[in-house]
Amino acid sequence: MADELKDSGTVTALAVVGFVFGLIGMLGSFIPCIGSLAFYISIPSSILSGIALMIANSQKAKKTFAVVALTIGLIGTVVSGYQYFSIISAGESARRNLARMSDQFTRAETYRKSNSTNKEIAEPIQIVWYDSIWVDKNVETDGVTIVPAISFKIKNTSGRPLQNIKFYCIFVFEESGKNLTDGDVIAIKNPLPPGQISEEIFVKGYFGFRASSKQAFIKNKANWKSVKVKIYMAKYHEGILDMDGKSPLGTFPINKKIEGLSE
Numbered sequence: 001m002a003d004e005l006k007d008s009g010t011v012t013a014l015a016v017v018g019f020v021f022g023l024i025g026m027l028g029s030f031i032p033c034i035g036s037l038a039f040y041i042s043i044p045s046s047i048l049s050g051i052a053l054m055i056a057n058s059q060k061a062k063k064t065f066a067v068v069a070l071t072i073g074l075i076g077t078v079v080s081g082y083q084y085f086s087i088i089s090a091g092e093s094a095r096r097n098l099a100r101m102s103d104q105f106t107r108a109e110t111y112r113k114s115n116s117t118n119k120e121i122a123e124p125i126q127i128v129w130y131d132s133i134w135v136d137k138n139v140e141t142d143g144v145t146i147v148p149a150i151s152f153k154i155k156n157t158s159g160r161p162l163q164n165i166k167f168y169c170i171f172v173f174e175e176s177g178k179n180l181t182d183g184d185v186i187a188i189k190n191p192l193p194p195g196q197i198s199e200e201i202f203v204k205g206y207f208g209f210r211a212s213s214k215q216a217f218i219k220n221k222a223n224w225k226s227v228k229v230k231i232y233m234a235k236y237h238e239g240i241l242d243m244d245g246k247s248p249l250g251t252f253p254i255n256k257k258i259e260g261l262s263e
Contacts, residue, residue, distance in 0.1 A: 008061035011052045015066040018049030022073030029080035036083035042076030049073050125162070125233060125249060128197060129153045132229070132254040134217075135204055146217065147181065147208030148254045150229050154198045161191035166234045168246055169203045171254065174226040181205035203231075214258050227254040 025042030029035040049070035056063035130152035137145040148171045156162050168184045187201045211217055217224065232246040 006059075006061050008056060008059050011056045011059070011061050011063065011066055014048050014052035014055070015069045018045045018047075018052060018073055019065065019069035021045035022049060022069055022076055025080065026072050026076035029076045029083065033083070033087065035080050036087050038076055038080035038083075042073050042080055046070060046073030046077055125165075126155045126157055127152050127231065127250050127252075128155045130252050132252065133257045133259050134208070134254070135259045137204075137208055143210055143212050144214055145208055145210045146214070146258060147205040148227050148229065149183075149202065149204035150231070150252060150254065151200050151202045152231070152252075153200055154192075154249075156192045156194050156196055156198070159194055161193050163188050163191045167201060167203060167249075168232045168234060169205070170230045170232070171205045171227055172230065174228050174253070180227055181207040214261050217258060218261060221256060224256055226256075228252060229254055 021041050022045035025038045025045055029038035029042065031038075049066055049072075052066035053063055053070055055061070056066050130150060132148070132150045134146040135149045137147045150169060164186065165188045166184060166186050168182070170182045171180045172178060173180060183203045183205045185201065185203045188198060192198050209217070211220075228251055230251045231249045233249055234246045
């Protein structure tokens with residue numbers, strides 16, 4: 001006949017305390033947000049209930065109440081822990097979003113200041129000389145491709161030196177206004193003092209026309225559509241050209257001349 005389990009005052013006392021605090025922790029763990037703090041009650045109650053269960057096993061005493069108390073404490077711990085880590089995760093996500101928004105704001109502010117500087121620079125810049133021509137892009141055995149190009153000089157009429165200016169050129173058809181190609185260059189590598197004229201700045205397009213030879217363009221000059229170039233300026237900042245902030249410097253015709261050929 002199996003030995004009858006006896007009562008233990010120590011087990012009962014620890015189980016009662018664990019049960020009471022475990023019940024408080026479990027009920028509190030279901031309260032939104034505040035319940036994330038319930039594990040401060042649920043964990044100690046689970047420890048007490050666990051100790052009561054260990055003592056009951058060692059003394060071969062009744063352990064039902066200790067098991068119930070431990071179960072309730074663990075439920076509170078799991079629920080409150082889930083809330084706690086959910087709040088931590090949400091906070092971390094909010095922190096990342098705020099950091100991203102701050103970064104976007106900083107970039108927008110940088111562009112705003114850059115745009116303001118572009119307008120301040122563009123107004124005192126004057127193009128004092130220009131020349132245009134068509135140049136080789138590719139020369140192959142079965143044909144040639146030429147692209148529009150423009151050379152120009154600027155004068156610094158501002159009160160401060162200019163440096164690292166990016167010029168952006170859009171080549172368009174005069175009649176339709178449609179884009180043919182574009183090109184860009186970073187110029188004024190050395191500071192250009194106020195009142196001084198820059199060295200020659202050269203910009204050519206990326207795309208153009210193809211024919212069997214350069215002479216073929218001259219023979220069909222009557223059908224050669226006229227092209228003009230719009231020159232814009234943008235401050236070169238960390239490799240970024242802000243197209244919304246570019247400032248126009250002027251529009252100039254592209255001569256129907258081909259490099260290396262005389263009329």
